[in-house]
Amino acid sequence: MVSNQEIRDEISQVQTELQEALENLKGQFGKKLNDKERQEIENEFKEINELLERLKTGLIWVALFGKTSVGKSAIINSLMNADVAEVGVEHDKTTIPTPYKKEPWNIVDVPGVMGEALNEKLAVEEAKKAHGHIFVIDGEPYQDEIELFDLVQKNSPDIPKIVFVNKWDMVENNKPKKDQEIIRSRISEKMGKFVKSPEDIVYGSAMLFDQKCDEMIRQELPQLLDRLHESAGTLGALMNILDPAQRAVSLTDSINNRIFDTRLKLARRFIGVFSSVAALAGVVPFATFLVHPPLLVSMVFTICVIMGKKQSKSEAIKITKNVFGTCGKVIGASFVGTVGIVFAADMASTVLTPVGGIGVLVGFLGSIGGVGYLNYKYSATLGEVTIEYIRNNFSWGEEGEGKIIKRCQEQVKEIYLKLKPI
Numbered sequence: 001m002v003s004n005q006e007i008r009d010e011i012s013q014v015q016t017e018l019q020e021a022l023e024n025l026k027g028q029f030g031k032k033l034n035d036k037e038r039q040e041i042e043n044e045f046k047e048i049n050e051l052l053e054r055l056k057t058g059l060i061w062v063a064l065f066g067k068t069s070v071g072k073s074a075i076i077n078s079l080m081n082a083d084v085a086e087v088g089v090e091h092d093k094t095t096i097p098t099p100y101k102k103e104p105w106n107i108v109d110v111p112g113v114m115g116e117a118l119n120e121k122l123a124v125e126e127a128k129k130a131h132g133h134i135f136v137i138d139g140e141p142y143q144d145e146i147e148l149f150d151l152v153q154k155n156s157p158d159i160p161k162i163v164f165v166n167k168w169d170m171v172e173n174n175k176p177k178k179d180q181e182i183i184r185s186r187i188s189e190k191m192g193k194f195v196k197s198p199e200d201i202v203y204g205s206a207m208l209f210d211q212k213c214d215e216m217i218r219q220e221l222p223q224l225l226d227r228l229h230e231s232a233g234t235l236g237a238l239m240n241i242l243d244p245a246q247r248a249v250s251l252t253d254s255i256n257n258r259i260f261d262t263r264l265k266l267a268r269r270f271i272g273v274f275s276s277v278a279a280l281a282g283v284v285p286f287a288t289f290l291v292h293p294p295l296l297v298s299m300v301f302t303i304c305v306i307m308g309k310k311q312s313k314s315e316a317i318k319i320t321k322n323v324f325g326t327c328g329k330v331i332g333a334s335f336v337g338t339v340g341i342v343f344a345a346d347m348a349s350t351v352l353t354p355v356g357g358i359g360v361l362v363g364f365l366g367s368i369g370g371v372g373y374l375n376y377k378y379s380a381t382l383g384e385v386t387i388e389y390i391r392n393n394f395s396w397g398e399e400g401e402g403k404i405i406k407r408c409q410e411q412v413k414e415i416y417l418k419l420k421p422i
Contacts, residue, residue, distance in 0.1 A: 007305065008056040010313060014298050015052050018045055048270070051237055054131060055305065059106040060238050062228075063097075063126045065152055066136030067145050068112040071166040074206035075136060076100050076107050078221045085109060097126045104242035112148070120151060127156040132228065132235030135194060138167040140186045153194055160235040162200045162227050163191045169205040202227050229262065237266055241306055264387065267303045271383040296320050300386060307390050319394060323386050326396075330405045331381070384408040 022045045064072040073085035084100045098109045110126050111119055127133060133156070135149050165187060171180055191201055202224050207216040229239045240262040301316040311319065385408045396404055
């Protein structure tokens, strides 16, 4: 079984290749790109690199911010499905930033700072370390709460944020519907500036009172976990890569399906980026792939990580040879000849088309090495077949290689070939 250190080493190599690709791209096409196009490409590579860097930690780092006694510790217990954080009605249960680690989580309970200079500094430091922030309130927020959230937002504006309105059962059980809607409206008005979507303001209760046993009982928070997985950017990607699939199954099938969908989209993004690396590397004969295919193997290795099925480098080489060779056998000599000349140069545009990304590369990569319509089509096919092979537990399954590859060819026509080939 591949070790965590091997995973980190391989991802470091992937980062090096991506950085080299970016420098090559800017060197070859720098004069043809305007400032906006250049920035778009740099941002794409930066985001991919940032995700790889965080994947190496093997942990999802989430920081919780809110006033004292708002229920942050209870929320941590709910997310981790264990009573790891002390909870109670007394104030200031948490006096210093307290991390709770349980793979893949590292959740930090940040004390309610409320104007204290030292605690404000600690809050900023924790905010910058995190992959995601959860702002916790228990009703319409007061000004001192808003000031805390403003402080975090100012110092970490690009880190995804979710607002969780805790103890919502108290409102539902004690307020008429009309008043509930007024409270929701005021919360949305005050907290909307911190999130990218109204759906990132989530309502729930981390603990509920049980009259039978006369005590507060920890609750699951599927609605909050749902938003963590749906979160835009790095947080959502990490959640869907590192958070165990068993957790999703224990909640709802819809969350599990979204996990796979997110992994699939991210895998296609990586195929696009790696394809640009291969295209920029120059002419690579088919024989080279069978002997030592570094770029393609790196792509396959990374996709395995993304799809939650980590493999060693030697296993990734075997997978690469199998998929590449099988495509050549089923599709024919035209596949070997076309894709073997310059691997997947147009994939950066075709694979990224359904999920967004560096579409600006279409016009430039299409001209490298005389890549034309067939390479456009076959590169997309190779990417789709690789994903299907991994998805099918590294086999061709009951369908068999012929049916899977032909189905992938049809998918390529429907998904990728809507754009006119360069």
